[in-house]
Amino acid sequence: MSTVSNVLNNPTIVSTGTRRRVEDAMATVGYVRNGAARQLRGAPSMTAGCVLLDSANPFFSEVARGMEDRLAESGCMLVVCSTDVRADRETRYLNMLEELGVRGVLLAPVSSDLEAAVALDRRGTPVVLVDHPRGRARLCAVTVDNARGGELAAEHLLELGHRRIALLHAEVRVRSLVDRADGLRRGLVAAGLDVSAALVPVSLPPPAGLAEAEAAVARVLALAPRPTAIVCFNDMAAVGVMRGLRSAGVDIPGQMSVLGYDDLVFAGQLAPALTTIRQPTRELGRAGADLLLAEGLPGHRHREIRFTPELVTRQSTAAPPRGHSRRTR
Amino acid sequence: MSTVSNVLNNPTIVSTGTRRRVEDAMATVGYVRNGAARQLRGAPSMTAGCVLLDSANPFFSEVARGMEDRLAESGCMLVVCSTDVRADRETRYLNMLEELGVRGVLLAPVSSDLEAAVALDRRGTPVVLVDHPRGRARLCAVTVDNARGGELAAEHLLELGHRRIALLHAEVRVRSLVDRADGLRRGLVAAGLDVSAALVPVSLPPPAGLAEAEAAVARVLALAPRPTAIVCFNDMAAVGVMRGLRSAGVDIPGQMSVLGYDDLVFAGQLAPALTTIRQPTRELGRAGADLLLAEGLPGHRHREIRFTPELVTRQSTAAPPRGHSRRTR
DNA sequence: CTGTTAGCGCATTCAG
């Protein structure tokens, strides 16, 4: 028995002949290692978990693919869980993953309440935050500078001359979205604007997807004075907004500018091509998995990796219609 | 010990008082069930695996989300694996999932060689085919009628008057793509056309994504006589083709019609809005997971569930430019 | 190099 075990886990110390015999025997019998038994015995798990807001959202599916690729290099597989931004689901999945004994969890949290995540980490299941800063929590994290992303949006629209901007926002508790909104406000303030007049928040009911964004367009158009630009929290919402504006007969960008976020693969191919904020998605996931796999290694220290977003200017934003603003340049 | 076990697995037979005491104790101690030990003891696994061509492709990520949702209802989680249409990766993932002891595997195979999958199923890990017919294999399957999808494409383009059609195809071994091509040919034959003249296959090198599709446009445009329509095997490829045509200054649909496949959420919002074949994605995944969970139940028999695709007519297809065909209507 | 043994955490069985 121990020789067989050695062939599997310590091949070098077994003589070539014996090893061959064992391997042949395994092949003929159709032997398959029992992962559960190995794990029970203390072997590292061959799975890692990720708990994301929505794995069907192209942003997250791309992030997950990055994780998957990095994990595969270390012989691990990825368990994918979607919370739909519901705290109860997040809690449930974290518990299930802990029971499963995953090597660690990549968590895009539904809010900044990280108590459960920190406790999980303490109990021995490493947690890496995704798209959320470490803050005071003793965890690793991979993030994108969302405040900067918001600033980029503000700077771009201000430069075009917009002075009244609708901000579509979904779940205010999701940190990355809060940060973007903060950055956007900061950008307006830096330009000397009165935020309460310049920025109109428009809240989307859950699940805050494409359909909800489309429905919210009517509310934006009904505002007085009417905003001249709509900032969306992701490209999917922007697609919904574009659909809503089209059916309302509002020209983009002539009568209304639309700004997305994520730069999904198809963003440049929309009608009109979407101006948006690009973030490195696959890299984000890969970096997260990288941090996760490094946990537990000797000398490991918690780290935060931060990526930088980037404005991609296309055709969905332009100067506001005449009479709606003073042009700055 | 057995009382604790009963509280967890057989709560009804434990008196309320004792149950409470046990639950309180578990809470204060921070007890977490050990999934590996349970599984070793014979409990059903809390995971199912899926092996897809590319989890980052919106089609598959939507399918996976359907699987995830259905599994969650039964307290299970989904392990997601991407093969990138490589047989070696498929084999590797199937082995890993078997070791892991998943409840079953949802497999979108890279080819019609199902030997390994059938063997896996025989050894006790149920396999459900996704987007691939059962054929002679004794497995469950969820499929879409891909041949019909190809026919729909042919009928639509013929009706518009196209008589020379480029077919972008990626990996010919993927059954769903083969079936679509067959259906397309069948549609042309049914209209009395000479397939060898009417259909020009254009093969994309792996990974056959958006970029490869974009690059292939030049080859299509160089063909003599030049085709008047390009049929793509999915919407992502269609986006690439549209990008390529745009940069070549070819008008869609004036000079070239483009037909997609999948009807991804953004298809209607592209420039021009993409004519495509819709397939039920989330339902496909959900149905697959449903079959998987039913395996092993008493009286289970292998089944195949087949969905029907649907043509969604939008603006990327139109009659060919004058002089390129006889109009039929 | 090979055989033996113990124990990982759990569920189950059998006695009380």
Added chain:
DNA sequence: CTGAATGCGCTAACAG
């Protein structure tokens, strides 16, 4: 309802 004992498949430690 509770306590004790057993074995799932594997690995590590040790004795031959």
